[in-house]
Amino acid sequence: MAEAQNGSAGSQAVPAAGSRPPATPEGIALAYGSLVLMALLPIFFGALRSVSCAKSKNSSEMPETITSRDAARFPIVASCTLLGLYLFFKIFSQEYINLLLSMYFFVLGILALSHTISPMMNRFFPANFPNKQYQLLFTQGSGESKEEIVNYEFDTKDLVCLALSSIVGVWYLLRKHWIANNLFGLAFSLNGVELLHLNNVSTGCILLGGLFIYDVFWVFGTNVMVTVAKSFEAPIKLVFPQDLLEKGLEADNFAMLGLGDIVIPGIFIALLLRFDISLKKNTHTYFYTSFVAYIFGLGLTIFIMHIFKHAQPALLYLVPACIGFPLLVALAKGEVTEMFSYEESSTPKEVPGASKEETTEAVKKEK
Secondary structure (H helix, E strand, C coil): CEEECCECCCCCCCCCCCCCCCCCHHHHHHHHHHHHHHHHHHHHHHHHHHHHHHHCCCHHHCCEEECHHHHHHHHHHHHHHHHHHHHHHHHCCHHHHHHHHHHHHHHHHHHHHHHHHHHHHHHHCCCCCCCCEEEEEEEECCHHHCEEEEEEEEEHHHHHHHHHHHHHHHHHHHHCCHHHHHHHHHHHHHHHHHHEEECEHHHHHHHHHHHHHHHHHHHHHCCHHHHHHHHCCCCCEEEEECCHHHHHHHCCEEEEEECHHHHHHHHHHHHHHHHHHHHCCCCCHHHHHHHHHHHHHHHHHHHHHHHHCCCECCHHHHHHHHHHHHHHHHHHHCCHHHHHHCECCCCCCCCCCCCHHHHHHHHHHHC
Protein backbone atom coordinates (compact mmCIF):
# COMPACT_ATOMS: atom_id res chain seq x y z
CA MET A 1 0.00 0.00 0.00
CA ALA A 2 1.27 3.43 -0.89
CA GLU A 3 0.12 6.43 1.05
CA ALA A 4 0.92 10.02 1.83
CA GLN A 5 1.15 10.20 5.59
CA ASN A 6 1.41 13.31 7.71
CA GLY A 7 3.22 13.08 11.03
CA SER A 8 5.53 10.40 12.33
CA ALA A 9 4.83 6.71 11.79
CA GLY A 10 1.64 5.96 13.62
CA SER A 11 0.12 9.45 13.54
CA GLN A 12 -3.02 10.56 11.78
CA ALA A 13 -3.08 10.39 7.97
CA VAL A 14 -4.59 13.83 7.52
CA PRO A 15 -3.92 16.64 10.00
CA ALA A 16 -6.47 19.25 10.99
CA ALA A 17 -6.71 22.17 8.65
CA GLY A 18 -3.98 24.66 9.25
CA SER A 19 -2.08 22.46 11.73
CA ARG A 20 0.98 22.37 9.50
CA PRO A 21 1.97 23.94 6.20
CA PRO A 22 1.30 21.77 3.15
CA ALA A 23 4.23 20.01 1.51
CA THR A 24 5.86 21.89 -1.35
CA PRO A 25 5.83 20.43 -4.89
CA GLU A 26 9.59 19.99 -4.67
CA GLY A 27 9.30 18.14 -1.36
CA ILE A 28 6.58 15.86 -2.72
CA ALA A 29 8.61 15.09 -5.85
CA LEU A 30 11.71 14.33 -3.74
CA ALA A 31 9.73 12.05 -1.41
CA TYR A 32 8.03 10.06 -4.16
CA GLY A 33 11.19 9.85 -6.24
CA SER A 34 13.14 8.57 -3.25
CA LEU A 35 10.47 5.95 -2.48
CA VAL A 36 10.63 4.66 -6.05
CA LEU A 37 14.43 4.46 -5.93
CA MET A 38 14.38 2.71 -2.55
CA ALA A 39 11.85 0.20 -3.88
CA LEU A 40 13.95 -0.56 -6.96
CA LEU A 41 17.24 -1.18 -5.15
CA PRO A 42 16.20 -4.28 -3.14
CA ILE A 43 14.37 -5.74 -6.14
CA PHE A 44 17.34 -5.33 -8.48
CA PHE A 45 20.06 -6.52 -6.11
CA GLY A 46 17.83 -9.07 -4.41
CA ALA A 47 17.06 -10.65 -7.79
CA LEU A 48 20.76 -10.82 -8.66
CA ARG A 49 21.55 -12.39 -5.30
CA SER A 50 18.68 -14.86 -5.67
CA VAL A 51 20.53 -16.45 -8.60
CA SER A 52 23.57 -17.35 -6.50
CA CYS A 53 21.28 -18.21 -3.57
CA ALA A 54 19.49 -20.80 -5.71
CA LYS A 55 22.84 -22.46 -6.43
CA SER A 56 24.07 -22.28 -2.83
CA LYS A 57 24.94 -25.50 -1.06
CA ASN A 58 25.18 -23.77 2.31
CA SER A 59 22.16 -24.88 4.31
CA SER A 60 22.02 -21.52 6.10
CA GLU A 61 21.50 -19.72 2.76
CA MET A 62 19.09 -22.15 1.08
CA PRO A 63 16.00 -20.33 -0.28
CA GLU A 64 12.47 -20.97 0.94
CA THR A 65 10.45 -22.26 -2.02
CA ILE A 66 6.83 -21.14 -2.31
CA THR A 67 4.57 -23.77 -3.90
CA SER A 68 1.17 -23.22 -5.52
CA ARG A 69 -0.52 -24.45 -2.35
CA ASP A 70 1.43 -21.91 -0.27
CA ALA A 71 0.54 -19.18 -2.76
CA ALA A 72 -3.17 -19.98 -2.62
CA ARG A 73 -3.21 -19.93 1.18
CA PHE A 74 -1.10 -16.79 1.57
CA PRO A 75 -3.86 -14.16 1.06
CA ILE A 76 -6.04 -15.96 3.64
CA VAL A 77 -3.22 -16.12 6.18
CA ALA A 78 -2.30 -12.48 5.48
CA SER A 79 -5.95 -11.40 5.92
CA CYS A 80 -6.24 -13.22 9.26
CA THR A 81 -2.97 -11.67 10.45
CA LEU A 82 -4.03 -8.17 9.36
CA LEU A 83 -7.44 -8.46 11.01
CA GLY A 84 -5.84 -9.86 14.16
CA LEU A 85 -3.47 -6.89 14.37
CA TYR A 86 -6.37 -4.50 13.80
CA LEU A 87 -8.32 -6.05 16.69
CA PHE A 88 -5.24 -6.01 18.92
CA PHE A 89 -4.77 -2.29 18.31
CA LYS A 90 -8.47 -1.70 19.06
CA ILE A 91 -8.52 -3.75 22.27
CA PHE A 92 -5.09 -3.30 23.83
CA SER A 93 -2.89 -0.29 24.43
CA GLN A 94 -1.05 0.71 21.26
CA GLU A 95 1.99 1.70 23.30
CA TYR A 96 2.58 -1.78 24.74
CA ILE A 97 1.90 -3.59 21.48
CA ASN A 98 4.41 -1.43 19.65
CA LEU A 99 6.95 -1.97 22.43
CA LEU A 100 6.77 -5.74 21.89
CA LEU A 101 6.89 -5.31 18.11
CA SER A 102 9.88 -3.00 18.41
CA MET A 103 11.85 -5.63 20.34
CA TYR A 104 10.88 -8.33 17.86
CA PHE A 105 11.84 -6.31 14.80
CA PHE A 106 14.96 -5.05 16.58
CA VAL A 107 16.34 -8.61 16.56
CA LEU A 108 15.08 -9.47 13.07
CA GLY A 109 16.31 -6.17 11.66
CA ILE A 110 19.84 -6.67 12.97
CA LEU A 111 20.04 -10.16 11.44
CA ALA A 112 18.57 -9.00 8.13
CA LEU A 113 20.83 -5.95 7.85
CA SER A 114 23.88 -8.02 8.77
CA HIS A 115 23.08 -10.53 6.02
CA THR A 116 22.51 -7.69 3.56
CA ILE A 117 25.77 -5.83 4.10
CA SER A 118 27.97 -8.90 4.58
CA PRO A 119 28.95 -9.36 0.88
CA MET A 120 29.76 -5.66 0.52
CA MET A 121 31.71 -5.47 3.78
CA ASN A 122 33.88 -8.45 2.80
CA ARG A 123 35.61 -6.21 0.25
CA PHE A 124 36.82 -3.85 2.97
CA PHE A 125 38.50 -6.45 5.14
CA PRO A 126 42.30 -6.74 4.66
CA ALA A 127 43.68 -10.00 3.27
CA ASN A 128 45.41 -10.82 6.56
CA PHE A 129 42.23 -10.37 8.63
CA PRO A 130 42.03 -13.25 11.17
CA ASN A 131 38.81 -14.85 9.97
CA LYS A 132 37.58 -17.85 11.94
CA GLN A 133 34.70 -20.12 10.96
CA TYR A 134 31.77 -20.91 13.30
CA GLN A 135 28.70 -23.08 13.09
CA LEU A 136 25.50 -22.81 15.10
CA LEU A 137 23.77 -26.20 15.05
CA PHE A 138 20.60 -27.33 16.81
CA THR A 139 19.31 -30.85 16.27
CA GLN A 140 16.33 -32.86 17.44
CA GLY A 141 16.41 -36.56 18.24
CA SER A 142 19.37 -38.91 18.04
CA GLY A 143 20.87 -41.56 15.78
CA GLU A 144 19.23 -42.06 12.38
CA SER A 145 16.19 -40.01 13.42
CA LYS A 146 18.29 -36.91 14.20
CA GLU A 147 16.88 -33.86 12.46
CA GLU A 148 18.48 -30.47 12.00
CA ILE A 149 16.44 -27.59 13.37
CA VAL A 150 18.99 -24.80 12.88
CA ASN A 151 22.26 -25.05 10.96
CA TYR A 152 23.84 -21.63 10.54
CA GLU A 153 27.44 -21.13 9.41
CA PHE A 154 29.20 -17.82 9.93
CA ASP A 155 32.66 -16.32 10.46
CA THR A 156 34.41 -13.44 12.19
CA LYS A 157 33.54 -11.06 9.36
CA ASP A 158 29.88 -11.86 9.87
CA LEU A 159 30.26 -10.98 13.55
CA VAL A 160 31.69 -7.58 12.60
CA CYS A 161 28.69 -6.98 10.30
CA LEU A 162 26.41 -8.04 13.15
CA ALA A 163 28.05 -5.48 15.44
CA LEU A 164 27.61 -2.68 12.89
CA SER A 165 23.99 -3.67 12.34
CA SER A 166 23.42 -3.62 16.09
CA ILE A 167 24.37 0.07 16.14
CA VAL A 168 21.56 0.76 13.64
CA GLY A 169 19.28 -1.44 15.75
CA VAL A 170 19.92 0.56 18.92
CA TRP A 171 19.39 3.80 16.95
CA TYR A 172 16.04 2.52 15.70
CA LEU A 173 14.98 1.24 19.12
CA LEU A 174 15.80 4.51 20.89
CA ARG A 175 14.80 7.09 18.29
CA LYS A 176 12.55 5.33 15.75
CA HIS A 177 14.27 7.58 13.23
CA TRP A 178 13.04 7.25 9.66
CA ILE A 179 16.55 6.57 8.30
CA ALA A 180 17.03 3.63 10.70
CA ASN A 181 13.54 2.44 9.77
CA ASN A 182 14.44 2.53 6.09
CA LEU A 183 17.74 0.70 6.58
CA PHE A 184 15.87 -2.15 8.24
CA GLY A 185 13.07 -1.97 5.67
CA LEU A 186 15.52 -2.17 2.76
CA ALA A 187 17.27 -5.11 4.43
CA PHE A 188 13.97 -6.97 4.94
CA SER A 189 12.99 -6.33 1.31
CA LEU A 190 16.30 -7.45 -0.16
CA ASN A 191 16.37 -10.58 1.99
CA GLY A 192 12.80 -11.37 1.02
CA VAL A 193 13.51 -11.09 -2.71
CA GLU A 194 16.73 -13.09 -2.34
CA LEU A 195 15.53 -15.89 -0.09
CA LEU A 196 11.85 -16.37 -1.05
CA HIS A 197 11.63 -18.30 -4.32
CA LEU A 198 8.57 -19.13 -6.39
CA ASN A 199 8.80 -22.63 -7.87
CA ASN A 200 7.26 -21.60 -11.22
CA VAL A 201 5.49 -18.78 -13.06
CA SER A 202 2.02 -20.26 -12.44
CA THR A 203 2.63 -20.10 -8.69
CA GLY A 204 3.72 -16.48 -9.11
CA CYS A 205 0.48 -15.66 -10.93
CA ILE A 206 -1.57 -17.34 -8.18
CA LEU A 207 0.28 -15.44 -5.46
CA LEU A 208 0.12 -12.05 -7.17
CA GLY A 209 -3.50 -12.57 -8.20
CA GLY A 210 -4.57 -13.50 -4.68
CA LEU A 211 -2.74 -10.58 -3.10
CA PHE A 212 -4.17 -8.27 -5.78
CA ILE A 213 -7.65 -9.05 -4.41
CA TYR A 214 -6.39 -8.91 -0.82
CA ASP A 215 -4.84 -5.47 -1.26
CA VAL A 216 -7.83 -3.96 -3.05
CA PHE A 217 -10.34 -5.31 -0.51
CA TRP A 218 -8.48 -4.23 2.62
CA VAL A 219 -7.69 -0.73 1.31
CA PHE A 220 -10.91 0.18 -0.53
CA GLY A 221 -13.37 -2.14 1.25
CA THR A 222 -12.41 -1.28 4.83
CA ASN A 223 -10.17 1.03 6.84
CA VAL A 224 -8.33 -1.93 8.40
CA MET A 225 -5.08 -1.79 6.41
CA VAL A 226 -4.70 1.98 6.62
CA THR A 227 -5.38 1.90 10.36
CA VAL A 228 -2.85 -0.88 10.99
CA ALA A 229 -0.23 0.77 8.76
CA LYS A 230 -0.48 4.01 10.74
CA SER A 231 -0.59 2.30 14.15
CA PHE A 232 2.14 -0.25 13.50
CA GLU A 233 5.47 1.21 14.64
CA ALA A 234 7.77 -1.28 12.96
CA PRO A 235 10.00 -1.22 9.85
CA ILE A 236 7.36 -2.83 7.63
CA LYS A 237 7.23 0.19 5.33
CA LEU A 238 9.62 2.60 3.68
CA VAL A 239 9.03 6.24 4.53
CA PHE A 240 10.42 9.48 3.21
CA PRO A 241 9.63 13.01 4.46
CA GLN A 242 7.93 15.45 2.14
CA ASP A 243 9.24 18.35 4.24
CA LEU A 244 12.91 17.28 4.19
CA LEU A 245 13.94 20.47 2.39
CA GLU A 246 12.35 22.61 5.12
CA LYS A 247 13.13 20.62 8.29
CA GLY A 248 16.10 18.45 7.35
CA LEU A 249 16.54 15.14 9.19
CA GLU A 250 13.91 16.13 11.76
CA ALA A 251 11.17 16.21 9.10
CA ASP A 252 7.91 14.48 10.03
CA ASN A 253 5.52 14.71 7.08
CA PHE A 254 5.95 11.29 5.46
CA ALA A 255 4.99 9.47 2.31
CA MET A 256 5.20 5.69 2.72
CA LEU A 257 5.27 2.42 0.80
CA GLY A 258 4.57 -0.99 2.35
CA LEU A 259 7.29 -3.65 2.07
CA GLY A 260 4.76 -6.10 0.65
CA ASP A 261 4.50 -3.87 -2.43
CA ILE A 262 8.23 -4.43 -2.93
CA VAL A 263 8.78 -8.05 -1.92
CA ILE A 264 5.75 -9.68 -3.58
CA PRO A 265 6.39 -8.29 -7.10
CA GLY A 266 10.13 -8.58 -6.38
CA ILE A 267 10.13 -12.36 -5.95
CA PHE A 268 8.23 -12.68 -9.24
CA ILE A 269 10.75 -10.43 -11.00
CA ALA A 270 13.59 -12.48 -9.49
CA LEU A 271 11.95 -15.67 -10.81
CA LEU A 272 11.90 -14.18 -14.30
CA LEU A 273 15.61 -13.38 -14.02
CA ARG A 274 16.32 -17.03 -13.20
CA PHE A 275 14.08 -18.02 -16.11
CA ASP A 276 16.11 -15.74 -18.39
CA ILE A 277 19.29 -17.46 -17.26
CA SER A 278 17.76 -20.91 -17.82
CA LEU A 279 17.12 -20.01 -21.47
CA LYS A 280 20.91 -19.62 -21.92
CA LYS A 281 20.52 -16.86 -24.49
CA ASN A 282 22.74 -14.37 -22.65
CA THR A 283 19.83 -11.93 -22.45
CA HIS A 284 17.72 -10.78 -19.52
CA THR A 285 14.69 -9.77 -21.55
CA TYR A 286 11.99 -10.88 -19.11
CA PHE A 287 13.83 -9.49 -16.09
CA TYR A 288 14.25 -6.04 -17.60
CA THR A 289 10.69 -6.08 -18.97
CA SER A 290 9.22 -6.88 -15.56
CA PHE A 291 11.55 -4.37 -13.91
CA VAL A 292 10.34 -1.60 -16.22
CA ALA A 293 6.77 -2.82 -15.63
CA TYR A 294 7.29 -2.40 -11.89
CA ILE A 295 8.52 1.17 -12.38
CA PHE A 296 5.48 1.89 -14.53
CA GLY A 297 3.07 0.34 -12.01
CA LEU A 298 4.58 2.13 -9.02
CA GLY A 299 4.66 5.43 -10.90
CA LEU A 300 1.00 4.99 -11.78
CA THR A 301 0.19 4.23 -8.12
CA ILE A 302 1.83 7.44 -6.96
CA PHE A 303 0.15 9.46 -9.73
CA ILE A 304 -3.34 8.17 -8.85
CA MET A 305 -2.68 8.67 -5.14
CA HIS A 306 -1.54 12.25 -5.73
CA ILE A 307 -4.58 13.02 -7.89
CA PHE A 308 -7.24 11.51 -5.61
CA LYS A 309 -5.49 12.23 -2.28
CA HIS A 310 -6.28 8.73 -1.00
CA ALA A 311 -4.16 5.73 0.00
CA GLN A 312 -3.82 3.33 -2.92
CA PRO A 313 -3.41 -0.48 -2.99
CA ALA A 314 -0.19 -0.51 -4.99
CA LEU A 315 -0.69 -4.15 -6.08
CA LEU A 316 -3.79 -2.98 -7.97
CA TYR A 317 -1.39 -1.39 -10.48
CA LEU A 318 1.74 -3.49 -9.95
CA VAL A 319 0.24 -6.95 -10.48
CA PRO A 320 -1.26 -6.35 -13.97
CA ALA A 321 1.94 -4.59 -15.04
CA CYS A 322 4.40 -7.17 -13.69
CA ILE A 323 2.43 -10.11 -15.12
CA GLY A 324 1.08 -8.46 -18.27
CA PHE A 325 4.28 -6.94 -19.68
CA PRO A 326 6.40 -10.15 -19.57
CA LEU A 327 3.45 -12.19 -20.87
CA LEU A 328 3.13 -9.90 -23.88
CA VAL A 329 6.86 -10.29 -24.55
CA ALA A 330 6.53 -14.08 -24.26
CA LEU A 331 3.62 -14.03 -26.73
CA ALA A 332 5.62 -11.91 -29.17
CA LYS A 333 8.64 -14.24 -28.91
CA GLY A 334 6.58 -17.44 -28.90
CA GLU A 335 7.95 -18.52 -25.52
CA VAL A 336 4.76 -18.76 -23.46
CA THR A 337 5.07 -22.55 -23.19
CA GLU A 338 8.69 -22.31 -22.05
CA MET A 339 7.78 -19.65 -19.50
CA PHE A 340 5.01 -21.65 -17.85
CA SER A 341 6.84 -24.97 -18.03
CA TYR A 342 9.94 -23.55 -16.30
CA GLU A 343 10.35 -25.18 -12.91
CA GLU A 344 12.85 -24.21 -10.23
CA SER A 345 15.02 -27.21 -9.39
CA SER A 346 15.23 -27.57 -5.63
CA THR A 347 16.96 -30.11 -3.46
CA PRO A 348 14.29 -32.20 -1.71
CA LYS A 349 14.47 -32.19 2.05
CA GLU A 350 15.06 -35.66 3.41
CA VAL A 351 12.19 -37.27 5.27
CA PRO A 352 13.39 -39.32 8.27
CA GLY A 353 12.99 -43.02 7.60
CA ALA A 354 12.07 -42.54 3.92
CA SER A 355 14.02 -43.45 0.81
CA LYS A 356 15.15 -40.83 -1.73
CA GLU A 357 12.37 -41.93 -4.10
CA GLU A 358 9.73 -41.53 -1.38
CA THR A 359 11.12 -38.11 -0.42
CA THR A 360 11.04 -36.92 -4.04
CA GLU A 361 7.47 -38.17 -4.40
CA ALA A 362 6.46 -36.32 -1.22
CA VAL A 363 7.91 -33.09 -2.60
CA LYS A 364 5.99 -33.54 -5.86
CA LYS A 365 2.76 -33.92 -3.92
CA GLU A 366 3.48 -30.68 -2.04
CA LYS A 367 3.75 -28.85 -5.35
